[in-house]
Amino acid sequence: MESLIVSIYVFTLAVFIGFELITKVPPLLHTPLMSGSNAISGITVVGALLAANANNWKVSTILGVLAIAFAMINVIGGFMVTDRMLGMFKKDKKTEKGA
Amino acid sequence: MMIYLEQFTYLLASALFIIGLKFLGSAKTARRGNQYAMMAMAIAIVITLVVSGIAGPVQIIVGMVVGGLIGGVVAKKIEMTSMPQMVALFNGFGGIASTLVAYSEYLEPTTLPVTLDVNITLILSLFIGTVTLTGSLIAFAKLQGLMPGRPMVLPMHQVLNFLLMVGVVIFGVMYVMAPDVPMWPLLIIAAAAVFGVTFVIPIGGADMPVVIALLNSYSGLAASATGFVLSNNVLIIAGALVGASGLILTQLMCDAMNRSLFNVLFGAVGTDDSTGDAGTGGGEQKTVTRYTAEDAAMIMDTVQSVIIVPGYGLAVAQAQHVLHEMAEMLTSRGIDVKYAIHPVAGRMPGHMNVLLAEANVPYDVLYEMDDINDEFQNTDVALIIGANDVVNPAARTKKDSPLYGMPILNVDYARTVMFVKRSMGAGFAGEANPLFFDDKTMMVFGDAKAVVTGLVKSLKEE
Structure with a gap:
């Protein structure tokens, strides 16, 4: 039970930090924010690695392997597409010079 | 150590x-x-x-x-117009990963004996993960056009949802009392899977930005729940950050439409997904003045400032690139060109910004609604391309309109209002736009890409 309490503490504080950080993100960046946070939610891969890490082919191991694959789609796909998008955002060179 | x-x-x-x-x-x-x-x-x-x-x-x-590999290929190939679908699908993958990990943990617990709190968080993890999965798949299907975008309401829909929730609670209690019976976790997963579907199908295509943001939040919460099961803080923290982020975006989208989350989720608002309306005019007796791209180009030649208001119709017609070309031409003639981006332009939060960035539009000429709304009154031309509801003045005055109270771009304050539109059809909300009939309004009908290409051509000839 004690670990549950600690978990709830950590969760609650992290939610507050999340609210603080995200409120400041301008609408310009909302789509990359979503695809980026999508990649972050792929952190489940850590749990999946633990579940798949066994020297057998029990159902639990296979489920873990599937979970690794799904989470890795999120991680790699999410980070790469976010990077691709952010690479497109450019400042106007002309106005920079003109101003 | x-x-x-x-x-x-x-x-x-x-x-x-x-x-x-x-x-x-x-x-x-x-x-x-x-x-x-x-x-x-x-x-x-x-x-x-x-x-x-x-x-x-x-x-x-x-x-x-x-x-x-799958993730990498998708990330490389995906069209920017399809970002909402991709994010929806990836949310679902996050959900199923959490469910799989939780179920695997149920089959082979990492620590024994399994305590009550682990069992409770396991139920949560199975439930949230599965709802995220099936809900996201429905959102994906709606956005991808695999299923109709209009709200689908089953008979006794809310009763069904309520019963599913009650079912999950009962199965959960049974599971906690007898964790060795394999049926209960499977029943929880089954009920959650159905609930994910019934949760998203009554939500209309136009409300999808809200749903994707909400499911984004769920995918984070699912990761967090898995972190609770495994007592793993990095899962809890990362999941909580995503959960908070998704919730904020959900709230912002609701605010931008002046709707409550409750109304979005349970209101079943909206018609079909298509932007074009079959009937032109919808029985309106008033007349509109039709113009051609050449007429529009002649006006553009005499003005000093233009604010472009892009809507999803622009992206559908793939007219972003030619629009940027036109904006460059105007700028090179000393005309002040800005873009006004409504928060719900596009199909997900911030979508329009990405679509324009892809067409090399620099982000510092993209203005948020609140930053540009006061500038319309000093602007010669408001050029609206493929947008309607977000500039409909009925939102300010018409109390019985579904749009009433929604913050809009004040395009009607500009000296000339130019609409590039496929037809007279109303927007998602089905509300006629009185601005079409205004004396200072020029309606240019046609596909956004064809019209803007015509504009560019005429500008070059002069």
């Missing part, structure tokens, strides 16, 4: 996630922020592998490579 190394490394990863998100908050540092988050993920994965000792390397490598 290893446990300390592991915990401190997870702490480092969590901190990097937080710093990454902070940097994502500014256009200058956003790319670096994403890289920090990437690093955090890599660190978390490596330390997990190192500390747990790789017992069965083959399956782990296969899982990572297969998933990574």
